[in-house]
Amino acid sequence: MKAVVVYASKYGSTRGIAEFIAEKFRQTGMQAEARHTGDVQNPGDYDAFVIGSAVYMEHWLKEAKEFVTGNRDLLANRPVWLFSSGPLGTRTTDAQGRDLRTVAEPKEIAGFRDIIKPRDHRVFFGVYDSSKLGFGHRMMRILPAARNLFPEGDFRDWNDIEAWAISIARALETPQATPGSNEGAQEG
Ligand SMILES: Cc1cc2nc3c(=O)[nH]c(=O)nc-3n(C[C@H](O)[C@H](O)[C@H](O)COP(=O)(O)O)c2cc1C
Numbered sequence: 314m315k316a317v318v319v320y321a322s323k324y325g326s327t328r329g330i331a332e333f334i335a336e337k338f339r340q341t342g343m344q345a346e347a348r349h350t351g352d353v354q355n356p357g358d359y360d361a362f363v364i365g366s367a368v369y370m371e372h373w374l375k376e377a378k379e380f381v382t383g384n385r386d387l388l389a390n391r392p393v394w395l396f397s398s399g400p401l402g403t404r405t406t407d408a409q410g411r412d413l414r415t416v417a418e419p420k421e422i423a424g425f426r427d428i429i430k431p432r433d434h435r436v437f438f439g440v441y442d443s444s445k446l447g448f449g450h451r452m453m454r455i456l457p458a459a460r461n462l463f464p465e466g467d468f469r470d471w472n473d474i475e476a477w478a479i480s481i482a483r484a485l486e487t488p489q490a491t492p493g494s495n496e497g498a499q500e501g
Pocket of ligand 1: 321322323324325326327328367368369370371372398399400401417438439440441450453
């Protein structure tokens with residue numbers, strides 16, 4: 314079983330999540346590596362995929378969307394798990410009491426469910442460090458509203474991410490019945 318954790322990340326925090334998941338997989342005895350979307354040479358070499366992107370303005374990064382759509386036929390026939398890294402802060406619900414991880418689901422995930430049928434999609438809290446913002450995002454530093462919407466800090470929940478990684482490793486250890494096959498059916 315060879316798994317790849319594919320990621321798209323602007324400032325590195327999503328890459329950190331991807332590397333952590335790959336490390337957890339290796340600790341369970343699986344062959345696994347984390348790769349940027351642009352560094353996956355032969356996707357067909359992998360038996361399982363975890364694909365994650367940072368979320369900007371309610372969307373996955375372009376390269377992550379393109380990885381999914383460009384490999385849709387392959388991914389539809391492999392076990393795939395998706396994650397998004399986005400919400401910031403320590404609040405887990407919004408003003409209406411809705412779970413932020415549900416509210417923060419990026420726009421493209423519904424379409425991905427149709428085309429590649431992922432086993433799961435998870436939203437993890439992310440990181441915001443205004444001192445690291447690139448040119449395109451620098452206005453965020455001076456907008457007063459941004460200070461409330463974008464609290465500074467590292468909000469990644471490593472226990473949550475680890476539990477998810479272990480659940481994937483367990484699922485991959487358990488062979489799935491192929492639809493229409495009698496494998497595993499009781500004789501008699
Ligand atoms: C300009 C900007 C826009 C953002 N938009 C969203 C968003 O729409 N939804 C969300 O959940 N997080 C949003 N975030 C938070 C990022 O997704 C979070 O900081 C993430 O951890 C960044 O990942 P990266 O370090 O891998 O780029 C935004 C952050 C910035 C700076």
